[in-house]
Amino acid sequence: MRGAVAAVLFGAVGVACAESSPGSATQGKPDAAADASNDAQLSDADPVDAAIAAADLEGLSFDVQFQGEAGAAGWCIGPCTPVTLHVERALAGALSIVWGTPGNAERAQLSANSDGFLLDAPLTLGWRPAGHDLCPPNTRLESATFSFNRDAGGAAQLSATGTYRTEVCSEDTFEEHTTGPVVLSGVIDNIDPTFKAPPALGGLLSLDLSFAEPLRADAVVALHEPVSSSNVTLDPTLDEKLVVGASTDRVLPFGSDLELSFAGKDLGGRPLSPSAKLATLADFGVLVQDGFETSTATGIWPAAGPQIVTDFKGEGAIAGLRMLHVPAGTQAMLRLQRVGAEAELVAVVRVYTQCPVKPGSLSLTAAVVGGTTRTHTAPSMGTPTSLPDSMLVGEVQNIALSLPDPGKDVVLGVLGENHVGFGCSHAGVLIDDVKLQ
Numbered sequence: 275m276r277g278a279v280a281a282v283l284f285g286a287v288g289v290a291c292a293e294s295s296p297g298s299a300t301q302g303k304p305d306a307a308a309d310a311s312n313d314a315q316l317s318d319a320d321p322v323d324a325a326i327a328a329a330d331l332e333g334l335s336f337d338v339q340f341q342g343e344a345g346a347a348g349w350c351i352g353p354c355t356p357v358t359l360h361v362e363r364a365l366a367g368a369l370s371i372v373w374g375t376p377g378n379a380e381r382a383q384l385s386a387n388s389d390g391f392l393l394d395a396p397l398t399l400g401w402r403p404a405g406h407d408l409c410p411p412n413t414r415l416e417s418a419t420f421s422f423n424r425d426a427g428g429a430a431q432l433s434a435t436g437t438y439r440t441e442v443c444s445e446d447t448f449e450e451h452t453t454g455p456v457v458l459s460g461v462i463d464n465i466d467p468t469f470k471a472p473p474a475l476g477g478l479l480s481l482d483l484s485f486a487e488p489l490r491a492d493a494v495v496a497l498h499e500p501v502s503s504s505n506v507t508l509d510p511t512l513d514e515k516l517v518v519g520a521s522t523d524r525v526l527p528f529g530s531d532l533e534l535s536f537a538g539k540d541l542g543g544r545p546l547s548p549s550a551k552l553a554t555l556a557d558f559g560v561l562v563q564d565g566f567e568t569s570t571a572t573g574i575w576p577a578a579g580p581q582i583v584t585d586f587k588g589e590g591a592i593a594g595l596r597m598l599h600v601p602a603g604t605q606a607m608l609r610l611q612r613v614g615a616e617a618e619l620v621a622v623v624r625v626y627t628q629c630p631v632k633p634g635s636l637s638l639t640a641a642v643v644g645g646t647t648r649t650h651t652a653p654s655m656g657t658p659t660s661l662p663d664s665m666l667v668g669e670v671q672n673i674a675l676s677l678p679d680p681g682k683d684v685v686l687g688v689l690g691e692n693h694v695g696f697g698c699s700h701a702g703v704l705i706d707d708v709k710l711q
Contacts, residue, residue: 493538
């Protein structure tokens with residue numbers, strides 16, 4: 275199972291993103307979807323609400339909606355809608371289906387019985403990454419009996435009743451779960467597929483798309499960067515051999531309008547819109563490589579969070595009069611520029627923490643805009659020094675990050691954990707003398 279994006283950690287995807295909708299429901303119905311819709315229509319002699327023969331369900335896709343227990347707020351982890359149910363094949367006494375949720379595809383079987391079609395195994399409705407918890411919170415459709423009929427207008431529809439199971443746990447307690455009834459309803463899918471992209475792009479904030487429903491295996495997404503006039507085909511993200519997303523490791527420029535082109539259809543035959551545009555972060559300037567002595571925030575992102583300081587809780591600058599403080603939990607980037615053939619980025623750092631037993635992790639990442647190579651380091655504390663407010667600051671460390679890719683713009687990314695609870699994972703950093711050499 276693959277989830278939709280959570281937080282983006284300099285090239286690795288995590289939780290929820292802003293939505294963009296490349297498709298439009300006003301487009302003409304494509305071939306496969308039109309055939310499926312026509313197959314689902316009544317003849318003049320057909321009665322209303324007649325059950326649809328299993329063979330006639332093959333190739334149909336349904337948009338499915340859910341209703342949990344009446345009045346049970348928060349019964350489902352995540353949005354849990356929409357879901358796409360696609361009937362791949364009608365087998366002897368069963369239906370082979372694809373269950374599609376954003377960024378995820380599952381195959382399952384519905385077995386015929388006297389009441390309709392019985393779900394053989396649980397299916398995902400929604401989930402979130404575990405984070406610091408002992409398990410990922412999730413909701414599943416545990417059981418369900420489906421029926422497929424035609425409405426008064428002759429269109430195919432589905433209905434089902436079943437049970438859901440929601441599992442949660444905290445960082446110090448194991449799984450707790452709730453179960454309850456759930457009602458499903460669905461109509462023929464007549465909505466073009468859409469995608470979600472991260473809310474911020476550029477530099478070490480990677481492009482990772484998640485489709486709202488699975489696409490056929492031949493779907494292709496291409497990226498055009500007007501600044502560099504380069505074209506890149508995104509790597510497909512596959513689940514059950516279907517395309518559920520697309521991404522690239524390419525380090526994207528700042529202040530650019532990216533152009534995406536799409537070719538492909540969802541499982542019901544509806545096409546992606548041919549193109550879309552995404553904007554990267556506004557250009558925030560270039561860092562002066564003087565150890566922050568000019569006290570200017572140019573070349574530092576975001577504007578809120580990282581601060582140029584003369585000391586940290588009584589500890590003076592690592593070198594000179596000033597240094598950069600990046601608080602724990604702050605995702606920051608510095609932009610530098612080559613003037614020649616500089617091959618590495620160097621800096622001096624001191625990690626600090628509130629966690630005396632097990633400090634949180636801190637990552638420094640360097641890359642060249644237009645390249646795909648990311649060089650990482652995770653500096654340790656060494657022998658710590660006690661500071662006010664129960665803080666500990668580590669030893670001064672020299673770091674060097676190689677820059678093998680060509681290009682003028684260089685980006686340094688900083689991210690440390692910030693979690694103080696039953697467990698403790700907290701790491702900020704003091705940085706000085708950042709430069710290319």
